[in-house]
Amino acid sequence: MGADKITFVRNYSDLSTDQGFQFEFYCDRCGGGFRNRFKPSVTGAVSGALDAASSLFGGVFGKAANMGERVRSASWKKAHDEAFEEACAQLKPDFIQCPRCSSWVCRASCWNNSKGLCKDCAPDLGVEMAAAQANRSVEEVWAHAAMAEEDKNLDKKQWREKIRASCPNCEAPLASNAKFCPECGEKLKFQENCPECGTKIAPGSKFCLECGHKL
Ligand SMILES: [Zn+2]
Ligand SMILES: [Zn+2]
Ligand SMILES: [Zn+2]
Ligand SMILES: [Zn+2]
DSSP states (O other): OOTTTOOSOSEEEEOOBTTEEOEEEEOTTTOOEEEOOOEEOSSOSSOGGGOHHHHHHHHHHTTOSOGGGSOOOHHHHHHHHHHHHHHHHHHGGGEEEOTTTOOEEETTTSEETTTTEETTTSOOHHHHHHHHHHTOOHHHHHHHHHHHHHHHHHHHHHHHHHHHTBOTTTOOBOOTTOSBOTTTOOBOOOOSBOTTTOOBOOTTOSBOTTTOOBO
């Protein structure tokens, strides 16, 4: 009974007891379980004295804890088979077979409705992108951070250069290596040290304060 009859998902559980029948079917992809409604058994599970097998082996099998090993009445077995068929019919709409990989997957979380394929065959784009981002290596993240840091430094440098690249006299914009302002002719590259005595000279000075050398 059961396994050979099942026409969809690969795995299911038989939760049936003496009192009734219930089955749980599992999604091929995520393993999520779906149970049908418990169906009470109208006939007794064990037929007792009238059942030949039960009267012969009841003493032995009656002690077995596992229901499956107990001798069940023919009517219970028949009802069980019917209940299984019913459960299949009841739960089948919760699942759908992927035409590509032929897995039976739950519609609830493993089915890509727009693609008409299971999510293994047609993954959600958003989920995939999030996963790709999450998988970005630490090295990549650091490389990116380092690059941003470099950008900042570059900006600072450019900012400084921009300041330097305007004429101190007329504030005309200048090429950073210009020696004279093209607007007013102001000399732009100031010697930092006096060529005569080597004393440090403030930018814009016309004479060395130390030796009087004309700059
Ligand atoms: Zn699923
Ligand atoms: Zn598939
Ligand atoms: Zn100028
Ligand atoms: Zn000097």
